Amino acid sequence: MNRTRALIKKITWSIFTILFVIVLNFFLFRVLPGDPARAGIRDPRLKKEAVEMLRVRFGLDKQVINCFESLNPIKVGSCTVNPLDTQFFIYARNLLQGELGISYHTNRPVADVLAERLWNTVLLIGAGQILSIIIGVVFGVFAAWKARTSIDYVAVITSLMAWSLPTFWLAIILLFWGSNNGLPLAGKASPGSSALPLLQQWVDIARHMILPTLTYTIVYMGEYTLIMRSSLMDVLSEDYILTAKAKGLSTFQILKDHALKNAMLPLVTVIAINLGFTVAGAIQIEAVIFLARAGQRDF
Amino acid sequence: MKHRMLYILILAALILSACGGAPSGANGATDEPSVVHVGWAGSPDSLNPGLAILTESYTIFDLVYDSMYNLNLDGSFTLNLADSVDRSDDGLVYTFKIKDGIKWHDGKPLTAEDVSFSYNLYKDTPEYPYLNGYYTPYFSSIESTEKNEVVLTLTEAIPNLESQLVFLYIIPKHIWENENKVEFENTAMIGSGPFKMAEYVQNEFVRLTANKEHFATPPKVDEVIFQTFENQDALVQAIKTGQMDMITEMPNTAVASLKTVENVEVVVGAPFSPGVSDIIFNQTEEENCPTPEEGGICTGHPALRDRNVRLAMSHATDKQKLIDVVLLGLGTPGLTLIPDGLGVWYNDSLKDYEFDVAQANQILDDAGYLDTDGDKIRELPDGSRPLTFRLNWPSDSISAPRTAELLSEMWGEIGITLEMQAVDPDALTSQCCPAFDFDIMLWGWASDPDPSALLYVYTSEAIPTGSSETGYSNPVYDDLYAKQQIELDFEARKAIVWEMQKIVHEDVVYIIPFYEQATQAYRTDRFTGWITNQAKVELPDSSSLVLIEPVK
Numbered sequence: 001m002n003r004t005r006a007l008i009k010k011i012t013w014s015i016f017t018i019l020f021v022i023v024l025n026f027f028l029f030r031v032l033p034g035d036p037a038r039a040g041i042r043d044p045r046l047k048k049e050a051v052e053m054l055r056v057r058f059g060l061d062k063q064v065i066n067c068f069e070s071l072n073p074i075k076v077g078s079c080t081v082n083p084l085d086t087q088f089f090i091y092a093r094n095l096l097q098g099e100l101g102i103s104y105h106t107n108r109p110v111a112d113v114l115a116e117r118l119w120n121t122v123l124l125i126g127a128g129q130i131l132s133i134i135i136g137v138v139f140g141v142f143a144a145w146k147a148r149t150s151i152d153y154v155a156v157i158t159s160l161m162a163w164s165l166p167t168f169w170l171a172i173i174l175l176f177w178g179s180n181n182g183l184p185l186a187g188k189a190s191p192g193s194s195a196l197p198l199l200q201q202w203v204d205i206a207r208h209m210i211l212p213t214l215t216y217t218i219v220y221m222g223e224y225t226l227i228m229r230s231s232l233m234d235v236l237s238e239d240y241i242l243t244a245k246a247k248g249l250s251t252f253q254i255l256k257d258h259a260l261k262n263a264m265l266p267l268v269t270v271i272a273i274n275l276g277f278t279v280a281g282a283i284q285i286e287a288v289i290f291l292a293r294a295g296q297r298d299f
Numbered sequence: 300m301k302h303r304m305l306y307i308l309i310l311a312a313l314i315l316s317a318c319g320g321a322p323s324g325a326n327g328a329t330d331e332p333s334v335v336h337v338g339w340a341g342s343p344d345s346l347n348p349g350l351a352i353l354t355e356s357y358t359i360f361d362l363v364y365d366s367m368y369n370l371n372l373d374g375s376f377t378l379n380l381a382d383s384v385d386r387s388d389d390g391l392v393y394t395f396k397i398k399d400g401i402k403w404h405d406g407k408p409l410t411a412e413d414v415s416f417s418y419n420l421y422k423d424t425p426e427y428p429y430l431n432g433y434y435t436p437y438f439s440s441i442e443s444t445e446k447n448e449v450v451l452t453l454t455e456a457i458p459n460l461e462s463q464l465v466f467l468y469i470i471p472k473h474i475w476e477n478e479n480k481v482e483f484e485n486t487a488m489i490g491s492g493p494f495k496m497a498e499y500v501q502n503e504f505v506r507l508t509a510n511k512e513h514f515a516t517p518p519k520v521d522e523v524i525f526q527t528f529e530n531q532d533a534l535v536q537a538i539k540t541g542q543m544d545m546i547t548e549m550p551n552t553a554v555a556s557l558k559t560v561e562n563v564e565v566v567v568g569a570p571f572s573p574g575v576s577d578i579i580f581n582q583t584e585e586e587n588c589p590t591p592e593e594g595g596i597c598t599g600h601p602a603l604r605d606r607n608v609r610l611a612m613s614h615a616t617d618k619q620k621l622i623d624v625v626l627l628g629l630g631t632p633g634l635t636l637i638p639d640g641l642g643v644w645y646n647d648s649l650k651d652y653e654f655d656v657a658q659a660n661q662i663l664d665d666a667g668y669l670d671t672d673g674d675k676i677r678e679l680p681d682g683s684r685p686l687t688f689r690l691n692w693p694s695d696s697i698s699a700p701r702t703a704e705l706l707s708e709m710w711g712e713i714g715i716t717l718e719m720q721a722v723d724p725d726a727l728t729s730q731c732c733p734a735f736d737f738d739i740m741l742w743g744w745a746s747d748p749d750p751s752a753l754l755y756v757y758t759s760e761a762i763p764t765g766s767s768e769t770g771y772s773n774p775v776y777d778d779l780y781a782k783q784q785i786e787l788d789f790e791a792r793k794a795i796v797w798e799m800q801k802i803v804h805e806d807v808v809y810i811i812p813f814y815e816q817a818t819q820a821y822r823t824d825r826f827t828g829w830i831t832n833q834a835k836v837e838l839p840d841s842s843s844l845v846l847i848e849p850v851k
Contacts, residue, residue: 032725048764050428057426106501107350108484116501172532179536186338186528186537191498191506 026091030064030071058104062087120188125275127209128216133271135221140228141255144263147233155225163222171215178211185211220274227270232263332521333849335826337839338534338543342502342527346485348468349420349427354572354745355525357466358839359505362523363490364468367395367414368461370748372571372833372842374642376461379515380414380469381449390456390787391439395449401514403471404495411443416472418451426481433752434463455785458792462749493518493845502527516845520826523844538563538820545821545829545838551627554818562824567629568836570817572745573640575633575753576698578616578706578810579731579740580609583770589733589763596736599770600688602679603738607666608686609807613652614659615713616706621812625701629818633811635800636744636753640814642834643793644750646800652807659713670714677714686715691730692741694721699741702812732765740768750796754780757803771808824850 055061063069065088069077083089094101100110143155179185184207193204235241236259244254343356348364351357368376378384381395401409421427422435439452457463471489488496493516494507505525509518526543528534535553537543539560549557558565581599589595602608618632631639632651639645667680676685690706692699700721707717717739722730730736746753758780761767779799786792803809817836821829828847829838837843 032723050425050432051765053425053428105344107345107347107481108501113501172530175533176536179533179540179542182540185533185542186526187503188500189503191504191524191526194498 022092022095026088027071030087058102059087059090062090064088123188123205123209124212124216127213128220129271129275131213131217132220132224133267135217136224137228137267139221139225140267141232141260143225143229144232144236145251145255147229147236152229156229159222159225159229161222162218163226165219167215167219170218171211174211174215183210184208223270223274224267227267228263231266232259235259235263333519333826334522334524335520335545335844335847336543337523337525338528338537338546339525339839340528340531340534340548343499343505346488346496346499347480347483348470348485349424349430349480352429359488359496359507359525360466360468361492361841362494362507362839362844363488363492363496364470365401365409365491366466366468367464369841370462370465372830372835372837372840374748374834376465380409391453393451393453393460395451397447397449398514399447401491402512403491404489404510405471407471407473409469409471409491411447411449413472414449414469415441415443416476417469418449418467420470420475420480421467424480430467433747434467437463456787457785458783458787458789459749459751462747465748493841494523497522513845516841518845519828519848520844525839538822541822541825543822544825545819547819547839549818549820551629551818554627554629557820562822563820564823564829564831565818565820566829566831566836566838567816567818569638569640569834570815571835571837571840572747573638573835574743574745574815575636575638576702576741576743576812576815577633577636577768578812579737579742579768580807580809581735581737581739581770582609582808583735583762584772587759587762587770587772588735593763594733594765595763596734597770598736600684600686600738602668602684602686603688605666606807607662608668609810610652611659611662611666611713612710612715613807613810614655614662615709615715616810616812617654617709618651618812619654620709621702621705624705625698626813626815629816630813631816633813635803635811636746636756636809637750637796637800638746638814640835641746641748641750644796646797648797649801649804656712663713668714675714676716688715688717688738690717690719690739690741691722691727691737693724693727695724696721696741702741732768733763735770742768751784754783754796754799757799757808769808771803771806773802773806776802826850 052061063077063081063086064071065086066081066083067077067079069075084093098111100114102108103110103113106113139155139159143152143159146152175185184190188208189201189205190208193201196204241254241258244258249258339355341353341355343351343359344353345351345356346359348356348360351360365380367378367380369379370376380401381397383396385394385396386392395411395414397409397411397414403409418435418438418441421430422438422441424431437453437455437457439454440450441452442450444450453460469491471491474489475483486496486499488499490496491510491513493510493513495510496505497508498504498506504527507523507525509521509523511517528537531548531550531553534543534546535549535557538546539557541562554565554567557563580603581597582604583595583597583599584604585597588597622628622630622632634646634649634651637645639647663677668677668686669680670677671682672678674685676687678685690703692703703717703719707719710717727740727742731740731742744753744756755761756766756768757771757773758767758777759772759774760777762770762772776799779795779802783792783795783799786795819836819838821838826847827850828843830840830843830846831838
């Protein structure tokens, strides 16, 4: 009973959150200056009617919402328009139907474009997270168990360095290294590889994944090592660990059965947060670059 | 014990790096077909010729499709799909005799009917604004005859039909007539050109195979792969290590070092689609300001409407220094929006304003712009406002921040200060035109092979539409623009176009700091036959890709 109520509460909240995000995103883009049809205006080859046509095609000729024709610059419009015929409600309705519209940039359905990119992102984040968690936990455990020894210092210094490296800089350095070792520097798979047997296709994709995954792993590994180390050190100073030692348990047993389980909690939290951020972050970055490209003319 | 742990750590690090270092199945090419690997930093935006905007799309169209004319790298045109063309005496009717025996990649014959279908489609589809807005507005009707001829009737006799037709690619009627013209992504891309579309993944690669049966220029290589790179440093690295055989772009900072690499040849010259960087002065007069309905705001500094001020700023601008610092020398000083890359249309008889700070100061002194309050900044003759200008540029521009810094220094010498700010390109567009809510902007254009499009930017007609960035208005110029649009005699038209450049140069409508040069590179140990001795540099042009062959 209690569980059902909690579930309903959670679901209600997430619906509200999603609604909030939808509304905010919609108006954010209307408040920011510039619209895609206007970006086209700067091309002297485009006639006025053509720009108007673009506006109609992307639905930008409609009022943003009742009483407002546009939000930047703020232009008051008619308040008697059928609310279902305003940009906001058309957007909301399409979104509910899973219709994301057509990209201004590529003229392709946005859903297709996102799906293509999402697959790359998931592949990268999946591999990167798994590797960095494994390495981070192993390094963190070593460092904590051997605290204030040379192993600890090496692990801490390496992790701090890895964590604070600017990602783009690390990526460029790895790129130079990779190119000298025959690794592909671009793309997800080799052109023409789709005709190869499945196993070779996977090997090919794996080769393409090495550089981005490595970058990702190094960046996150540092964070995980440091968190693992500090939380494990906290746990290791507890009395029950001393008791376990006094009982004559082996190092491995103490770590595995008594210390690690309790020390994992902060790490799990951070991993969960990171996962959410990285997926959203990657999509956002791609989307932003995307929009910027649709708007720019030269340079 | 301690030491053993350390070893484990080091070992782990080694294993980590070794994972990366073991390429599997990278080599082992024995009897492979000759494949040209081209690296670029872009990707086509669409393969539908009616919708595409980016030059990357046009590069692919040029290889997979044919058009009536080919645009050569020296700027001239040659008839491609037709054996002959006949122009009526009044210049209104063109009859093209289409070559017999041309085949689509799927084996069906290409006939006059496909040509007329394509032109009618481009003309009549409102969703193709880039094509019918500029290339087909003078087309009245297009018909095909039974003798495999295409009859094109114009509404007005125009001098530049070749440049109007060159980007109107011929597409197969038997495929397109069944498709929705706006939604058709055209990824299978059946064409008639020297290369066939084999495989396409947007933002990753385009793989083309040779059409050895092409009627005019069958390629000697077997395949061309265009690979998209996320950044330009990776491109440079890829040609250094031989992963790519040719790259279409690189940062200017890489040119010097790449020139020293063995087996790599760097080519520098005018770009295929010549680019212009411009310093835009808002000189909109109150009477020219677009109406509020059209979006006019017009907040430009009044001093910029005075030619003397713009002239003085011109004299105070050291273009060579801008080229050396911003482009590392890879550019030529600019005059007007018509770049030197346009060949005959570029008025090379114009003399630029000499870089002379003393003269610039003298001009401002004489015009009454004096520093009355001793703060090293001049004021308007009536003393009401200092010569402090807002200077904005698109935040995605790499070169603009440096240009802005240098301009601030140079113009500081003549008592002008700048409030500098990078602005998001979309926001800049809405400040720019037709709002005219700025003082000075740094931006740029890419040019068509015909000068008409960029000449239009200076006209009064372009002010409310948003194409004009300066609000410049000169009835004499407007008349000349209309005249050159319909002047059929080449020499006469050229004279008008040259005269127009003279006028806008004398009126100092813009300061054009430079025309950027294209930088491309190819590996000399892979393929030979690249065309590099022409006015324009464009290695991925079909003219090069059909000629090159593997080095033996």
